[in-house]
Amino acid sequence: MPGGLNFPMSDPSTQPPSAAQEVSGAALFDPVLIEAATALVDNDLPVAERLLRARLKDRPTDIAAIRMMAELAARIGRYGDAENLLHRALELAPGFAAARANLATVLYKQNRPAEAIAVLDALPVDRAGEAGAMNLKAAALGRIGAYDEALGIYAAVLEKLPEQPRVWMSYGHILKTVGRQQESIAAYRRALAISPTLGELWWSLANLKTVRFDADDIAAMARALETPGLGEEDRIHLHFALGKAHGDEGDAAAAFAQYAEGNRLKRAGLPYSADETSAHVARARALFTPAFFAARADAGCPSAAPIFILGLPRAGSTLIEQILSSHPAIEGTAELPDMPAIAAELGTRDAWPAALAGKSRDALAAMGADYLERTRIRRKTDRPMFIDKLPNNWAHIGLIHAILPKAAIIDARRHPLDCCFSNFRQYFARGQAFTYAQEDIGRYYRDYVALMAHIDAVLPGRVHRVLHEDMIADTEGTVRRLLACLGLPFDPACLRFHENARAVGTASSEQVRRPINRDGMDQWRPYARWLDPMRAALGPVLDHYPQVPPDLS
Secondary structure (H helix, E strand, O other): OOOOOOOOOOOOOOOOOOOOOOOOOOHHHHHHHHHHHHHHOOOOOOHHHHHHHHHHHOOOHHHHHHHHHHHHHOOOOOOHHHHHHHHHHHHOOOOHHHHHHHHHHHHOOOOHHHHHHHHHHHHHHHHOOOOHHHHHHHHHHHHHEEEEEEEHHHHHHHOOOOOOOHHHHHHHHHHHHHHHHHHHHHHHHHHHHHHOOOHHHHHHHHHHOOOOOOOOHHHHHHHHOOOOOOHHHHHHHHHHHHHHOOOOOOOOHHHHHHHHHHHHHHHHHOOOOHHHHHHHHHHHHHHOOOHHHHOOOOOOOOOEEEEEEEEEEOHHHHHHHHHOOOOOOOEEEOOOOHHHHHHHOOOOOOOHHHHHHHHOHHHHHHHHHHHHHHHHHHOOOOOOOOOOOOOHHHHHHHHHHHOOOOOOOEEEEHOOOOOOOOOOOOOOOOOOHHHHHHHHHHHHHHHHHHHHHHHHOOOOOOEEEEEEEHHHHHHHHHHHHHHHHHHHHHHHHHHHHOOOOOOOOOOOOHHHHOOOOOOOOOOOHHHHHHHOOOHHHHHHHHHHHOOOOOHHH
C-alpha cells in the first residue's frame, strides 16, 4: 500500500521535456515520429502505440521511437517497462541526454530517488542546468531528506523563472517540512498571485492546519470553481480547501457539503476495492498462525534498530514519531516506502503472503538486511534506532515480524470516528485511496483492527499499542510506557517534542510543533448527522472502542 505523505510525493512541478515535447535531429523530419509525437501530446495513446510498435518492428534501434514508447509506458503506469526501454535507448546512444533525463523521472516515480539523482548528476552540464532537471533533482532530494540542498536548487530555479507557480508550490512544501511556516505561506501566496485557480495551492495552505482563510480567500476559491475548463484535480483540491475554510467558520453544513463533493469526485476516479482489503486481511489471518511463527522463531535479521509506527493515517502517529525522535537514541526519518516495496517483490497483494511462507530462514534474514540497506539513505545520524512511520505497514505486520523479529512495532490508534472523519476531510498527495468514501474508510478501519487483534492473539505482547486519547490525557505516563517497551530510559526531552527542529513531511507537521492540546479531539461531532454510513461500516469496532469486539479477535 502506498504511503500517505503530503510532501514531496506529488510529481515535480517542472520536469525534463517529454519525448512528445522534444523531437530532435532526424526525427524532426520523420512523418511517422511527428505523428506519434502529436498523438502523445493529444494523449491519444492507442494511435501513438500503433505507430510506435510498427516503427520499432521495422527499425528496432530507432532511439527516438524507443524513447516515445517509454513515455507511453510511463503514462499508463508501466514504469518498469519504461525504465527498460530507456536503458535500451542509452545502450544504443549513451549520449542521448533527453532519454537520460526521462530515465531519472521514471526512477523518481518508482520511489527510487537516490538512483534518479545519480542519473541527473550524469547529465551534461547544459542539460543538468535546465529548470526541469533541476526541479526534478530538488524533488528527489526532498524524498531522501536532503532538504537544505533541495531548497537551494528551488531558489536557483525561481531566480531564473520567478513566474512558475508550481515551482513556488514545491518550494513551499519543503519550507513547510523544515518548519519555516511563514516562508511556506509566502511561497504559496506568491504562487496564487500567478495562478489563482491552481487548486493544489489552496489546499496546501489549508493543509498547514494553522491557516484560516478570510472572506476574500473564500470568494477567490468560489470564483476558481466557476472557471471554464477547470481541471478535475484543481476542482477536488478546491472543494477540500473550502471544506476547511467553512469548518473554521463554524458552518458544519457548508463544510461537509464541500468535503462530500471533493470526496465524491476523487472516489470516482479511483479503482480501490474494500473487498480486496478484506480479502488480504483474511489471507493474512489464515497464514500467520502460532505454528507459522514458531517454525521461524530463529529466522529473520536480528537488528533491533527499526521502530515501525503503524495504524491509520491521522491517528496520532506523527506525534508519537516526534516524541520518540526527541530521544537521543532514536532518529526520526519519514514514511518510508521500503516495506511495501519488499512485499511487492514477493508478488501481488493476493500472492505475497503465501510467497513469504516459502522463504527459507536465510532468505528471511536477507530480506530484513535488505530493508536496512534500502533505508540507510534516510539515516542522517548515528543514533542506534530509527523510525519508519508508514501507517499502511499494518497490512505488512506479518512480513515485518518474519524478517525483522526484534524490530519494535507500535500501533497508533485513535477513536474510530475521530480518525475516520479526519481522513475523510484530508486530501492526500497520493495513495490512501480508501479515505474518499465513508463506507470504504469504515471498513478499512475495521479490517485493520481485525488483523491487529489477530496478531495480538498469535504473538501476545509483540505490538505496543498507543491510544491517542491516552497520549493527550496522560502524556508523561504514556511516553514512559512507550520508552520502556523500547528498552530505553525516560528522557525529559520527549515531553518537549514541540521544540524538536527536525523536518516533518506529513499533514500533522505544524500540529506537532505545538505542545500537547485537545484541538483535534471530537472534531467529528459537529458533522455527526452526516456520518451514518461511516458508523454502519465501523459496526462493532465503534461500539466497543477501545476494546476489540470478540468476533474480530
